[in-house]
Amino acid sequence: MKNETDRDNRVCGVLLGLAAGDALGAGYEFKPAMEAGEPVGMIGGGLGDFAPGEWTDDTSMAIVMAQALAASGGTASEEACTQMVRGWADWAKSAPDVGVQTSAVLRAAESLARRGGRELPVAADAIQAAEDAHQRTGRSGGNGSLMRTAPVALAYLHRPVEEAFAAAAKLSALTHFDPEAAEACGLWTAAIRHAVLTGQLDLRCGLHLLEPARAGLWEQRISAAEAGEPKDFSNNGWVVEAFQGAWSAISAATGHGTGQAPLDRRVLVEALEAAVRGGVDTDTVAAIAGSLVGAACGARAIPGEWLGMLHGWPGLKAVDLGDAALELAAGH
Numbered sequence: 267m268k269n270e271t272d273r274d275n276r277v278c279g280v281l282l283g284l285a286a287g288d289a290l291g292a293g294y295e296f297k298p299a300m301e302a303g304e305p306v307g308m309i310g311g312g313l314g315d316f317a318p319g320e321w322t323d324d325t326s327m328a329i330v331m332a333q334a335l336a337a338s339g340g341t342a343s344e345e346a347c348t349q350m351v352r353g354w355a356d357w358a359k360s361a362p363d364v365g366v367q368t369s370a371v372l373r374a375a376e377s378l379a380r381r382g383g384r385e386l387p388v389a390a391d392a393i394q395a396a397e398d399a400h401q402r403t404g405r406s407g408g409n410g411s412l413m414r415t416a417p418v419a420l421a422y423l424h425r426p427v428e429e430a431f432a433a434a435a436k437l438s439a440l441t442h443f444d445p446e447a448a449e450a451c452g453l454w455t456a457a458i459r460h461a462v463l464t465g466q467l468d469l470r471c472g473l474h475l476l477e478p479a480r481a482g483l484w485e486q487r488i489s490a491a492e493a494g495e496p497k498d499f500s501n502n503g504w505v506v507e508a509f510q511g512a513w514s515a516i517s518a519a520t521g522h523g524t525g526q527a528p529l530d531r532r533v534l535v536e537a538l539e540a541a542v543r544g545g546v547d548t549d550t551v552a553a554i555a556g557s558l559v560g561a562a563c564g565a566r567a568i569p570g571e572w573l574g575m576l577h578g579w580p581g582l583k584a585v586d587l588g589d590a591a592l593e594l595a596a597g598h
């Protein structure tokens with residue numbers, strides 16, 4: 267029973283860690299890096315004038331995914347993808363902080379649907395709109411798909427890592443055409459899944475799923491993150507540096523892979539605070555970090571004060587995220 271309880275704790279830690287990092291970083295978005303030890307709190311404010319403890323687009327978009335995956339038996343089916351696109355489009359109509367790339371893609375997907383005589387967009391409209399945006403601008407490697415991998419890892423917890431990786435890449439492409447975003451999502455999803463299953467942090471556990479040249483590049487990026495600190499990756503609106511900033515924060519908190527540090531509250535809090543102190547896209551980097559460090563440390567490592575404050579669209583609180591995580595991880 268103990269093992270099951272521990273695993274449930276880590277399952278809940280995925281979505282609650284995501285939300286805790288998101289709400290912690292919300293008040294510091296687009297501010298410069300902070301000094302080590304400078305206080306960080308759930309102060310609210312930021313771009314969306316959020317309340318203290320309120321999560322932002324990162325968690326809200328993940329909730330839409332969690333609901334769609336749960337409704338489709340935990341599979342990233344076409345129906346689930348369409349439900350996500352429609353759910354995001356609905357959310358974006360009233361959200362104060364939709365990412366630039368995501369917002370453009372969702373609007374273009376709705377317009378493609380109308381031109382095709384459909385009242386509402388389907389998954390293929392979003393995929394086409396994401397590719398069009400990439401061709402038009404030459405880039406689409408924003409961090410907006412990496413911030414929402416948490417539900418994919420939970421839905422694919424009991425399936426082979428190859429399937430989890432592929433689903434993460436597929437769901438990334440709903441808004442982000444750039445293959446780098448897909449690779450980052452696949453690697454992060456594999457690491458969250460591994461952390462829930464084993465209680466261990468290993469960001470390299472999905473590298474073997476990439477082509478050797480790509481695996482080598484990502485190995486270098488992971489090593490650079492471990493050698494640096496979050497503020498070294500200040501171009502963190504780009505998916506690669508968001509990935510590196512989040513891992514840098516976790517790596518430092520755990521003693522740079524020495525295996526010495528127990529994965530407890532201190533590690534979780536230090537990792538999330540370090541992610542925020544890295545500056546710029548603070549809520550997203552801390553949300554990404556939170557989904558992985560929360561998976562490893564478990565929900566019980568999140569300070570009760572934070573859990574009590576957490577809330578956000580669509581009218582949910584911490585307990586609801588825990589329930590959603592357990593449902594996703596068990597539901598197939």
Ligand SMILES: [Mg+2]
Nearest residue numbers: 322323324549
């Ligand atoms: Mg955000």
